[in-house]
Amino acid sequence: MAVITTLADAVGDLVPDGSAVALEGFTHLIPTAAGHEIIRHGKRDLTLIRMTPDVVFDQMIGMGCARRLVFSWGGNPGVGSLHRLRDAVEHGWPHPLEIEEHSHAGMAARYVAGASGLPFGVLRGYAGTDLAAHTTVAGIRCPFTGEELTAVPALRPDVTVIHAQQADRQGNVGLWGISGVQREAVLAAATAIVTVEEIVDDLDRHHPNHVVLPSWIVTAVAPVPGGAHPSYAMGYSRRDNAFYTAWDRISRDRHTFRRWMEAFVIGTTNHAAYLAAIADPSRLEDAPDG
C-alpha cells in the first residue's frame, strides 16, 4: 500500500545520492515539483532518466544533481535548446555529464522490457543510424524468421517519479490525457513516487480503467497542486507557455540561472511557495540581484 506523505519526506527518504531516477512525463504531467525537491535536498551523482528531458532536467543538471543522463530528446519544446544541458555536454559545467541516448521507440521498448521482467526489448530500429555505434544496442536475429532486429537493454530505475491528477485515500492513482510512458516507468522501477493534484474520496469508478496504478504498486503519494508547472495537468491547469519562453532567457547565462534558482527554488520551502513566488511576472523576468 502506498503511504500518503509530503513530497519533502518522499524525496528525502526514497531518493538516495547516486541512484538512477526516472522522472517521466511526455510534455503533459511533468513531475516538476519533485525535481525541485531533489534540488532543494542537494541530491548528487544521480543518473537521471527521461525520454524528453526539458526545463526541470535543465534545472537539475545546472544545479549539479546529475552525473549521467539517459534520454531520447532533450530540448525546450516549442522554444529551442536546453542551455544548461548543452553547457554540461559542451563545456562540462557545472561538471561533466555522461549521456546515454536512444530513440523514443528504443526508450519505450527499454521501459516495457523493465516492466515485463525481461532483460531486453526488441524493435525494428537503429539500422543505418550512427546512434547504434554510440549507445547500448545490439543486433539480434529472430529465431523463427531470421529477420535481423535490434535489442535494447531493459531499463530498471531505482526510483520512478510521476505526476498524476488524482489519488484516492488508499493511494490508487488516476491519470488521464496524454499518458506517455508513465505506467511502464513505474512498473519497471523498484520504488515509485507519485505526486497528485489532489487526494479525492473516490476515483471515478464508472470507468474501472480510470485507475492507472493500484495503491500496492506505488510506494508514496504526495499531494502537490500545480506540481507539473510549467507543464500542465489536463482538467486542472493549462501549459504555461510564457514560462518556457522565459526559461530560454533565464537559463542562457550561468550567473542568471544560479540567481534564479537560488531565488525561486532553493529560496522557497516547498512547491506552494515556489508557485506564489513566480506568480509575480516581474520576478520571472528578472531574478533579484545578489
Add this chain to the structure above:
Amino acid sequence: MADPPSGDPGYTADEMMTVTAARHLYDGQVCFVGIGLPSEAANLARLSHAPDVVLIYESGTIGTRPTVLPLSIGDGELAEHADMVVGVPEVFAYWLQGGRIDVGFLSAAQIDRYGNLNTTVIGDYDHPTTRLPGAGGAPEIASAAGEVIVMLRHSPRAFVPAVDFVTSVGFGRHGEGRGGSPGSGPTVVITDLGTLAPDPVSHRLTLTATHPGVPVERVVAETGWDLEVADDLTTTEPPNPGELATLRQLKARTRQAHGTEG
C-alpha cells in the same frame, strides 16, 4: 507554369514552403507528424484539400484535429481533439512499427545529398560544437513510415555534403540503401526555395522544382554539395488565395491561443 513574381509576390518564402508541403498530403492518408514546420503543413492540408487525413503525433494522439497549432508535442489541444489517446510505447510499437503509417513528416538541422537527417550533434559526437535535442521519434518514423516527406529551410549549413551524425536514415551515408528499413524513405524534400527528390537510381537528391522567382543558381548556392538539377525542372504553382487565407487564419488563431509572437 507560374510567372516569376515581380516585387512583392503577396506571400512569404515560408508560406510557399508550407503550402507546397501541404499539397503532398492526400485525403485519407495516415500521417505521423513532427512538431514545427511539418505540423503546420499537415494541419494546413487537413484544413484545406485533405479533411480526412489522419494525423498522429508521437505523444499518442491519434486522429487529432487541433484548432490551433501545438507548441509542443504534448499540448492539451492534441489530446482534446483526438479520436483516441494511447501511451507512447503503443504509438511506436503498434501504430508506427506495426506498419499503419503512410507518410512520416520530418524536419532536421542537417540533411545530406542522400536524404540522411541529423538532429543529434553538430561536430564530433564526444566533443560537439552544438548539442542538438537528439533523435526523438525520428529514426523509426524515417524507417517505418511508407514514405517520408522532409521540410527544412535551405542554407549551406543545413544542406551539407555529409551530415555530422546520421540520426535518421535516408539512403545511407554513400547512397548504399536503407539497411532493410521497411519504408521507402524520403520521396520529397521541400524547402523555402524549391523541391528536391531522390533520383530513382542514384538516390541523390535532385532539384525538381523552384518556387516562383527563385533562380536555380540561388538554390545551388544555398546547397552545400554540387546539386544536380532535373532536366524537366518546373516552377511551383504559387499559393492560391484559399491556401493563404487558411494558413494565415490558422497562424493567427495559434498566436492568439498561445499569446506568442511566433
